[in-house]
Amino acid sequence: MRFETPRFKQAAVVALHDERLRTALARSRVGFIGHRQAAVDALPEFEQLRDTAAQIKDHVLDHLDYYLQRYEQAVVAAGGKVHWAHDDSEAQRIIVDICRAADAKVITKGKSMVSEEIGLNDALIAAGYEVVETDLGEYIIQLAKEPPSHIVGPALHKTREQVTALFAEHHGRARKETVAELVTEAREMLRDKFFRADVGITGGNFLIAETGTSVIVTNEGNGDLTQTLPRVHIVTSGIERVLPSLDDLPVFLRLLARSATGQDTETYTTLSTGPRRAGDPDGPEEYHVVLVDNGRTQMLGSRFRKMLRCIRCGACMNHCPVYGSVGGHAYGWVYPGPMGAVLTPIYQGLKDSYDLPNACTLNGRCQSVCPVKIPLPEMLRELRHLQHVERVGPRLQRSALAAWRFVASQPWLYRIAEKLATTTLARLGGAGRRVRKLPFAEGWTQSRDLPAPAGSTFLSQVPRSKRA
Amino acid sequence: MSKPAFDPDVDDRPSFMERLFPWKQRVSKKPLYQLGVGRDLILDTIADQLGRGPLQPAARAALAERISRAPRHPRPALPDDLAEVFTQRITRRAATVQTLADIGDVPAAVAAHLRTHCLPTHIAVSDPLAALAWPAPLQVHTGAAQRNEAVAVSLARLAVAETGSVLLGSGSDTPTTHNFVPDDHLVVLHRQDIVAHLEDAWTSLRNHGGMPRAVNLIAGPSRTGDIEQTIQLGAHGPRRLHILLIG
Numbered sequence: 220m221r222f223e224t225p226r227f228k229q230a231a232v233v234a235l236h237d238e239r240l241r242t243a244l245a246r247s248r249v250g251f252i253g254h255r256q257a258a259v260d261a262l263p264e265f266e267q268l269r270d271t272a273a274q275i276k277d278h279v280l281d282h283l284d285y286y287l288q289r290y291e292q293a294v295v296a297a298g299g300k301v302h303w304a305h306d307d308s309e310a311q312r313i314i315v316d317i318c319r320a321a322d323a324k325v326i327t328k329g330k331s332m333v334s335e336e337i338g339l340n341d342a343l344i345a346a347g348y349e350v351v352e353t354d355l356g357e358y359i360i361q362l363a364k365e366p367p368s369h370i371v372g373p374a375l376h377k378t379r380e381q382v383t384a385l386f387a388e389h390h391g392r393a394r395k396e397t398v399a400e401l402v403t404e405a406r407e408m409l410r411d412k413f414f415r416a417d418v419g420i421t422g423g424n425f426l427i428a429e430t431g432t433s434v435i436v437t438n439e440g441n442g443d444l445t446q447t448l449p450r451v452h453i454v455t456s457g458i459e460r461v462l463p464s465l466d467d468l469p470v471f472l473r474l475l476a477r478s479a480t481g482q483d484t485e486t487y488t489t490l491s492t493g494p495r496r497a498g499d500p501d502g503p504e505e506y507h508v509v510l511v512d513n514g515r516t517q518m519l520g521s522r523f524r525k526m527l528r529c530i531r532c533g534a535c536m537n538h539c540p541v542y543g544s545v546g547g548h549a550y551g552w553v554y555p556g557p558m559g560a561v562l563t564p565i566y567q568g569l570k571d572s573y574d575l576p577n578a579c580t581l582n583g584r585c586q587s588v589c590p591v592k593i594p595l596p597e598m599l600r601e602l603r604h605l606q607h608v609e610r611v612g613p614r615l616q617r618s619a620l621a622a623w624r625f626v627a628s629q630p631w632l633y634r635i636a637e638k639l640a641t642t643t644l645a646r647l648g649g650a651g652r653r654v655r656k657l658p659f660a661e662g663w664t665q666s667r668d669l670p671a672p673a674g675s676t677f678l679s680q681v682p683r684s685k686r687a
Numbered sequence: 688m689s690k691p692a693f694d695p696d697v698d699d700r701p702s703f704m705e706r707l708f709p710w711k712q713r714v715s716k717k718p719l720y721q722l723g724v725g726r727d728l729i730l731d732t733i734a735d736q737l738g739r740g741p742l743q744p745a746a747r748a749a750l751a752e753r754i755s756r757a758p759r760h761p762r763p764a765l766p767d768d769l770a771e772v773f774t775q776r777i778t779r780r781a782a783t784v785q786t787l788a789d790i791g792d793v794p795a796a797v798a799a800h801l802r803t804h805c806l807p808t809h810i811a812v813s814d815p816l817a818a819l820a821w822p823a824p825l826q827v828h829t830g831a832a833q834r835n836e837a838v839a840v841s842l843a844r845l846a847v848a849e850t851g852s853v854l855l856g857s858g859s860d861t862p863t864t865h866n867f868v869p870d871d872h873l874v875v876l877h878r879q880d881i882v883a884h885l886e887d888a889w890t891s892l893r894n895h896g897g898m899p900r901a902v903n904l905i906a907g908p909s910r911t912g913d914i915e916q917t918i919q920l921g922a923h924g925p926r927r928l929h930i931l932l933i934g
Binding site: 243246247250262263264267268271275278281282283284285286287288289291297301302303304305309353354355356359372373374375377378379382398399401402403405406409410413414428429430432438439440441443444447448458463464465466467468469470472473480482483484485486487488489490491492493494495496497498499500501502510512516517519520 | 725726728729730732733734735736737738741742746747750751753754755757759760761762763764776780829830831832834850851852857858859862863864866867868884885886889893897898899900901902903904905906907908909910911912913914915916917919921922923924925
């Protein structure tokens with residue numbers, strides 16, 4: 220997986236001038252936001268479910284070692300195998316080893332953000348396998364050789380015309396213009412892959428400790444064909460996805476579909492427990508789960524623990540004005556939007572991801588729609604603070620902040636500086652009380668005026684005796 | 688071995704970056720995985736990061752109890768007529784529902800569906816349905832769906848009113864491929880098998896032999912919105928889902 224976050228500013232500027240992207244983003248926002256709101260309004264228990272979900276997640280995170288052990292026991296009891304991957308390269312190696320042992324040639328994949336995170340496709344292709352993404356959106360961006368721009372709608376930045384061109388180029392068939400024709404053509408092309416695949420790899424939205432079950436939700440049914448037809452099914456999942464009991468699952472299913480796509484439910488919810496059993500006419504002969512840590516255990520011990528509640532629904536990015544303006548690719552790594560602005564610095568370092576937490580407007584919409592109530596703005600503020608503490612970021616800005624702190628913590632100095640600043644600005648503003656051009660801050664005043672202060676300050680209006 | 692819990696009030700502990708990104712320096716420890724220690728390393732790190740070391744037996748017992756007896760979580764309120772709720776919700780997601788008086792009416796209803804949509808007469812059925820009186824020219828077979836399978840008729844174990852979905856469980860007589868490979872999927876559902884909430888479905892599964900290998904909750908025909916958010920049916924799974932509701 221490429222990492223291009225250090226170029227966020229440039230990428231954002233390019234994105235802002237991309238007309239097609241703007242059209243695509245505007246269209247998706249209307250759908251995602253409107254549908255979600257309608258679905259939430261139709262479920263009076265929604266807020267209660269959010270609280271419950273956050274509680275369950277926190278409980279699981281507090282006892283993650285126990286629930287993972289119980290989950291593993293249950294998977295083994297059902298005839299499956301659990302592999303533990305400390306980081307991305309270990310996960311890649313485990314999965315390549317399984318494919319090698321299965322003598323695989325063709326590998327189909329259902330949508331999985333963890334597999335993007337660990338750069339699985341590149342590793343499998345490098346190992347000589349034919350890898351086919353089967354979710355239509357993922358398939359489109361695989362043909363376009365692009366990373367996903369959204370965690371739920373990976374190709375939502377693509378217009379129909381672009382898909383037409385891609386399919387014509389790769390399928391060698393007549394150009395298809397309508398959405399119906401395009402979907403049918405993808406169905407026909409992928410059908411063959413489903414039946415030829417030796418290994419099917421899916422994600423795991425939830426893992427159930429009680430039964431050793433992995434759960435996926437899809438609308439297309441691609442995940443089910445991916446995991447039912449090949450000889451080997453591999454589930455890749457982050458270690459934080461485990462839930463204690465089947466009875467905890469409905470809370471999350473109710474929240475996930477509504478938050479992600481504004482539906483009451485996704486079309487297909489599939490619970491898989493182990494490999495094919497005696498007498499079963501179909502299903503995989505081997506069932507593997509690869510549990511990926513890749514930094515999650517460290518987040519557990521940090522002040523970003525609540526980020527591990529995330530169920531990858533994408534509601535935060537759907538409601539984010541920054542994401543809505545620049546799209547997912549500008550974020551430069553796997554996870555875009557507010558959740559990505561928190562995760563990317565944690566994974567890739569504060570310095571290289573400097574712009575992400577700082578691009579946030581802190582309007583708080585992401586937190587207000589998050590189904591598991593992750594305090595995203597608080598975390599982004601926390602990251603900014605850490606950047607300052609770690610001396611990351613423009614030197615000028617840090618010096619200015621340090622100077623501000625010094626002045627603000629000396630009341631006598633503060634009063635003098637304040638007096639000076641107010642009178643200067645008031646004079647600069649003139650009769651119109653607008654500062655049109657501010658020395659040393661032309662960048663800021665280029666596109667807006669600074670309202671000039673009235674000339675007297677709050678402190679000067681409070682009698683000295685009251686202040687004491 | 689257990690370090691103190693991370694203290695959010697202490698801001699600039701020098702080890703923070705190290706604590707945040709330690710896996711970056713773990714390259715030299717790679718062989719641990721080959722020795723089979725990857726699992727224990729992860730589990731130990733979790734206990735360590737939570738600032739508490741391994742769990743005591745009493746705590747483990749409490750968690751075992753939490754698994755076997757989960758608290759009752761909020762469930763959406765539903766009207767009493769579950770069949771009505773189920774029908775309303777699944778048809779909203781583009782499935783069709785036909786009510787039949789008796790299981791014996793299934794073959795005729797299937798034949799009618801095939802005629803309406805000009806479908807082939809060679810169809811896959813779940814074993815319990817094979818014994819019905821299938822009229823000529825219908826030819827039924829059991830077992831896994833073939834690559835060119837056009838139509839399958841399945842027997843639902845349950846349906847969930849809340850989500851408007853049928854629940855199919857894999858088993859020796861109910862192949863999973865029937866649910867996804869054909870273009871047309873017909874599902875026979877007994878009215879008394881409709882439960883209110885997902886939790887009720889799990890209870891039923893627990894009481895009747897535990898978890899099947901695959902549990903498929905299906906709430907309509909396959910769909911995608913991946914091109915310009917335009918909903919299109921028949922992405923990879925069935926293009927049509929027709930429910931035959933008995934009773």
